[in-house]
Amino acid sequence: MLTVNLPVPVWADLVKFARPFIKMHGLKNHFVIVDGRERSFTPSPDIIADICNVEAGVGADQLLVIEPATLNGIALGVYARMRIYNVDGSEAQTCGNATRCVADLLLKESATDQVVIETGGGNLRCWRNEASGQISVAMGTVNLDWHSIPLAQATDTLNVRMNHGPLQVAVALNIGNPHLVFFVDDLQSVDIPRHAAQAQQDPLLPESANIGVAQIIGETAIRLTVWERPGILTQACGSGACCAVAAARAKGLIQSSIVTVYMPGGALTIEQDDKGQLTLTGPTVIAFAGYLLETHEA
Structure with missing residues (x-):
């Protein structure tokens, strides 16, 4: 052998x-x-x-x-x-x-x-x-209390005023991590790395935050891009998608309890029940x- x-x-x-x-x-x-x-x-x-x-x-x-x-x-x-x-x-x-x-x-x-x-x-x-x-x-559920975001001072978390180019008014939420969601008319026209990075370093955010820029594109659909802490443009963000839906519903921009959130990497399905509980589903x-x-x- x-x-x-x-x-x-x-x-x-x-x-x-x-x-x-x-x-x-x-x-x-x-x-x-x-x-x-x-x-x-x-x-x-x-x-x-x-x-x-x-x-x-x-x-x-x-x-x-x-x-x-x-x-x-x-x-x-x-x-x-x-x-x-x-x-x-x-x-x-x-x-x-x-x-x-x-x-x-x-x-x-x-x-x-x-x-x-x-x-x-x-x-x-x-x-x-x-x-x-x-x-x-x-x-x-999301927390809208300004202490819990946290923000540096008492602020209406459904109308957080900032001045970073097209990013002017945000909704501030915490879902275990802090998010700001800005709604814009044309997401593609926003220079995310420039303006979202500026918003992320705003003095109002002592611990920084994830910055979502969202556009309502239908009764059950949102387009979203997220600039994540500590400064990354992500292809998708699950907690950011949940916050975008919660923010849109809180401001009356969307009524549906089931929303598809489209991000650069693909789509997630977000459901929010009558008690505000959010469910995230995706591949x-x-x-x-x-x-x-x-x-x-x-």
């Missing part, structure tokens, strides 16, 4: 102690997802920035780390905890599209019809839509899997 000694791939030793990750996206809002339940993962801001770097790392809008549920979470039926890191290393409290992507994985893992995910912004119930296979998240995609090497460990 002939024995052939094949060479060991050069990467064999590199991946021996490496950490697996999954790259997913929801309407091109893309994430690197790491499971830190058995082997904890607490990356430094520099490592997070390296991982999220599109040119030199894996590339992502955010890094997501799945962790064990807290004791309080377990008592409330939580399946797992999700931590959300922005590209600058800061931690976000919640993200609709990130939640949908992680929920997709956890629903498959648990083989159950729903999971509850613990986030910094609250516990989110998630399920798979039987008809479409898309993932739905019960996002809760998720697993792009690829790989390993983070030791240089990407904390």
Whole structure:
């Protein structure tokens, strides 16, 4: 019998102690997802920035780390905890599209019809839509109190006055993270990176905010672009879509309880019931899997 000694791939030793990750996206809002339940993962801001770097790392809008549920979470039926890191290393409290992507994985893992995910912004119930296979998240209600956004001073949150080119009047909301939504007549004419970035740094926003620029395009449809904290033009934003619908309904611009929100990366369906509870539904995609090497460990 002939024995052939094949060479060991050069990467064999590199991946021996490496950490697996999954790259997913929801309407091109893309994430690197790491499971830190058995082997904890607490990356430094520099490592997070390296991982999220599109040119030199894996590339992502955010890094997501799945962790064990807290004791309080377990008592409330939580399946797992999700931590959300922005590209600058800061931690976000919640993200609709990130939640949908992680929920997709956890629903498959648990083989159950729903999971509850613990986030910094609250516990989110998630399920798979039987008809479409898309993932739905019960996002809760928006908070319109100016303290909770937060804003620097007492302000009518349905009419926040600013002066940033075509962005003049916004609705300020918090859905676990802060959003300002500006309604304009022609979204395509707005220089988002210029004017939304200016609005994001307005002195009225001590903790900054996600800036949504929206156009009503029908009785059940909104076109939306979001400039996310800490300064990223995203292809889609789930929490931003929820806030755009809640803002439009609060101002009487739309009456329908079910609205399709069209963003550069695609469309999400948002439903708001009579109690203000918002449900976010949309597709998720697993792009690829790989390993983070030791240089990407904390």
